[in-house]
Amino acid sequence: xxxxxxxxxxxxxxxxxxxxxxxxxxxxxxxxxxxxxxxxxxxxxxxxxxxxxxxxxxxxxxxxxxxxxxxxxxxxxxxxxxxxxxxxxxxxxxxxxxxxxxxxxxxxxxxxxxxxxxxxxxxxxxxxxxxxxxxxxxxxxxxxxxxxxxxxxxxxxxxxxxxxxxxxxxxxxxxxxxxxxxxxxxxxxxxxxxxxxxxxxxxxxxxxxxxxxxxxxxxxxxxxxxxxxxxxxxxxxxxxxxxxxxxxxxxxxxxxxxxxxxxxxxxxxxxxxxxxxxxxxxxxxxxxxxxxxxxxxxxx
Amino acid sequence: xxxxxxxxxxxxxxxxxxxxxxxxxxxxxxxxxxxxxxxxxxxxxxxxxxxxxxxxxxxxxxxxxxxxxxxxxxxxxxxxxxxxxxxxxxxxxxxxxxxxxxxxxxxxxxxxxxxxxxxxxxxxxxxxxxxxxxxxxxxxxxxxxxxxxxxxxxxxxxxxxxxxxxxxxxxxxxxxxxxxxxxxxxxxxxxxxxxxxxxxxxxxxxxxxxxxxxxxxxxxxxxxxxxxxxxxxxxxxxxxxxxxxxxxxxxxxxx
Numbered sequence: 001x002x003x004x005x006x007x008x009x010x011x012x013x014x015x016x017x018x019x020x021x022x023x024x025x026x027x028x029x030x031x032x033x034x035x036x037x038x039x040x041x042x043x044x045x046x047x048x049x050x051x052x053x054x055x056x057x058x059x060x061x062x063x064x065x066x067x068x069x070x071x072x073x074x075x076x077x078x079x080x081x082x083x084x085x086x087x088x089x090x091x092x093x094x095x096x097x098x099x100x101x102x103x104x105x106x107x108x109x110x111x112x113x114x115x116x117x118x119x120x121x122x123x124x125x126x127x128x129x130x131x132x133x134x135x136x137x138x139x140x141x142x143x144x145x146x147x148x149x150x151x152x153x154x155x156x157x158x159x160x161x162x163x164x165x166x167x168x169x170x171x172x173x174x175x176x177x178x179x180x181x182x183x184x185x186x187x188x189x190x191x192x193x194x195x196x197x198x199x200x201x202x203x204x205x206x207x208x209x210x211x212x213x214x215x216x217x218x219x220x221x222x223x224x225x226x227x228x229x230x231x232x233x234x235x236x237x238x239x240x241x242x243x244x245x246x247x248x249x250x251x252x253x254x255x256x257x258x259x260x261x262x263x264x265x266x267x268x269x270x271x272x273x274x275x276x277x278x279x280x281x282x283x284x285x286x287x288x289x290x291x292x293x294x295x296x297x298x299x300x
Numbered sequence: 301x302x303x304x305x306x307x308x309x310x311x312x313x314x315x316x317x318x319x320x321x322x323x324x325x326x327x328x329x330x331x332x333x334x335x336x337x338x339x340x341x342x343x344x345x346x347x348x349x350x351x352x353x354x355x356x357x358x359x360x361x362x363x364x365x366x367x368x369x370x371x372x373x374x375x376x377x378x379x380x381x382x383x384x385x386x387x388x389x390x391x392x393x394x395x396x397x398x399x400x401x402x403x404x405x406x407x408x409x410x411x412x413x414x415x416x417x418x419x420x421x422x423x424x425x426x427x428x429x430x431x432x433x434x435x436x437x438x439x440x441x442x443x444x445x446x447x448x449x450x451x452x453x454x455x456x457x458x459x460x461x462x463x464x465x466x467x468x469x470x471x472x473x474x475x476x477x478x479x480x481x482x483x484x485x486x487x488x489x490x491x492x493x494x495x496x497x498x499x500x501x502x503x504x505x506x507x508x509x510x511x512x513x514x515x516x517x518x519x520x521x522x523x524x525x526x527x528x529x530x531x532x533x534x535x536x537x538x539x540x541x542x543x544x545x546x547x548x549x550x551x552x553x554x555x
Contacts, residue, residue: 010461060430060440063434064434064437067434083460083461084442084443084458084459084460084461085460085461087426087427087430087442088430088440088442088443090427090430091394091426091427091428091429091430091431091434092430092431092433092434092440093434094394094395094427094431094434095398095430095431095432095433095434095435096434098395098399098515099395099515100393100394100395100515100516101394101395101425101427101431102425102516103394103423103424103425103426103427104424104425116519120524121422121423121424121521122312122314122317122422123314123421123424124524125314125317125319125325125523125524126317126319126325126521126522126523127520127521127522127523127524128518128520128521129518129519129520129521130516130517130518130519131516131517131519132515132516133515133516133517134515136515136516162439164439164469164470165439165440165441165467165468165469165473166467166468166469167465167466167467168455168466168467168468169465169466170463170464170465170466171463171464172462172463173459173460173462173463173464185554209555221480228480234424235424242553242554243549243552243555252315253314254314256526260526263552263554264549264552264554265528266545266549272532272534277530277532278525278528278530279526279528280528280529280530280532281528281529281530281531281552282529282531282532282533282545282548282549283530283531283532283533284532284533284534284538284541284542284545285533285534286534286538286541290538291538291541291542294538294539294542295542295546298539298542298543298546299546299555
């Protein structure tokens with residue numbers, strides 16, 4: 001059928017995309033490569049679920065076949081959930097289709113003259129708007145829509161899989177640290193800290209607030225003071241807490257990108273010219289080694 | 301197959317971008333740089349080539365500004381660099397870039413591995429490797445954190461969102477590497493001097509006979525600025541300012 005096609009290797013994200021597409025007044029056909037996922041997705045309000053079979057465990061190996069399928073079905077656009085697997089799948093299909101592709105769009109409009117979308121560039125400093133013509137591919141991130149309900153049929157189709165890449169083994173990433181994405185409060189440490197031990201005051205503040213501890217990319221990737229799962233930014237965690245409180249964080253665009261959805265942003269830093277103050281609701285300009293202990297006292 | 305090709309991009313340094321008060325974007329004072337994560341890709345290419353006795357070749361597509369990148373790229377251990385020059389009116393996006401790079405890779409020939417970074421530091425669209433693979437109908441492996449090449453087999457560990465996957469593939473193959481894969485070597489004086497003597501091959505994108513007719517159009521570019529309260533407490537006793545902050549946060553209902 002014509003209309004919008006959806007894929008995500010995460011069923012929860014696929015369900016969000018179904019809701020988005022249906023809310024936009026379009027038909028939603030979902031592609032999946034696993035029978036269990038098909039069962040689940042067939043109750044999320046889509047118009048059709050296609051269970052694709054071809055003997056490979058990995059969605060991206062079906063890219064060439066999916067491209068041909070979408071062409072034959074006169075699909076309007078392919079919307080893919082942005083995960084490592086999803087991005088690969090989407091871009092390969094775009095390559096086989098010789099079509100436009102917009103990654104991680106923050107807004108998407110199905111208009112008469114093409115797909116109108118917006119995305120961030122330059123680490124989050126710039127918003128770019130564009131129109132995509134013809135059958136196009138877009139990816140979207142999670143966390144914006146709720147799953148819907150509604151049953152539809154599952155149609156099984158045979159697709160040829162590319163067998164050249166062989167999956168040898170897979171094991172889960174043991175995540176040290178906590179998942180910041182669910183945190184309602186986050187205390188964030190930045191490169192303004194002199195010594196690793198000095199982070200204790202941040203941990204004490206987090207404990208009193210009932211907050212999780214996050215950091216900027218440098219703290220995790222360069223200094224290795226906290227695991228990679230704790231760094232907030234465009235290539236790390238994107239969080240949506242009620243309260244984000246930073247200390248010793250200068251506020252580079254790539255980091256701010258990760259907290260742009262926070263309800264209240266608070267910054268403590270000695271440099272009044274630090275970009276974080278332009279991104280903050282509240283800020284204290286001062287020596288964090290003086291301010292933070294006072295804040296801990298005031299909260300007791 | 302004796303060549304390893306690494307694709308890199310010359311980008312605007314985002315630290316130099318200015319947002320004007322009317323939200324327009326000013327890149328006039330911005331310096332250029334080789335995209336941050338491309339340095340990891342170049343390092344991976346140079347190391348792999350060294351281990352296998354292959355030739356590491358750089359490849360880049362861009363306008364005339366991109367010529368500033370060539371010495372830098374060569375100083376990082378590449379033996380040669382191919383610079384495909386975009387025409388004045390060429391529409392450069394993810395789609396056209398991948399098609400041009402794919403055509404250039406065919407022109408270079410004898411390529412065992414094409415290496416790209418996961419994404420560019422300006423657009424971070426993360427499409428290029430996958431697109432090139434599709435255009436060339438070659439196998440693709442993305443998001444690589446560890447890489448081993450033995451004989452004709454490439455073994456890679458991919459870092460996915462929740463798991464690590466180990467895959468094996470016969471070359472030729474197109475891959476993308478994430479920055480965690482290595483730490484790029486900072487070129488020393490000797491490497492910088494040697495760069496001046498290495499070969500740069502330039503040609504025009506038009507010579508590759510690739511259809512660059514646009515299928516997209518940028519309609520607006522503006523700065524992203526959050527509308528936050530910007531209540532900055534700078535004067536008075538530290539203890540008083542802290543008290544003021546706590547009162548404000550209680551009012552916001554976030555404590």
